[in-house]
Amino acid sequence: MIPQPRSNCPINRSLEMLGDRWSLLILRDIVLHDRRSFRELLTGSEEGISAPVLSRRLTDLVEAGFLAKNEVTRGKQGRYSxxxxxxxxxxxxxxLGRLGAHIDPSTAHNAPRFGADPDDLTRRIAVLRKTHLAD
Structure with missing residues (x-):
């Protein structure tokens, strides 16, 4: 993540914040698969993220304000919200899931099953909001 923007372009800024190889995949795993602990994110990563990279990206996502980490006592796993x-x-x-399925139809069976209907997307985000912001 790039702390200072290189331009005033909002697309550029989004890419500076989320355009690395892993950040959106971590968010995907949290949003779509409810993987919220470090261990769940590490072992559930089909793409094979390493522990040091996952640790760094989670720190970046917390510092950038995309995630919050619920602190717990030593020996317990923190959860990300x-x-x-x-x-x-x-x-x-x-x-991105829709585009990926369009680009490579063999991945279509893994595309998110919601979001085509704006009301459905709104409902799903409301459920996520309640689950994650209530922690």
Missing amino acids: LTEQGLATVPLLIE
């Missing part, structure tokens, strides 16, 4: 900014990425994740 979406913030409002993190929730704002949900429509982007859905559209």
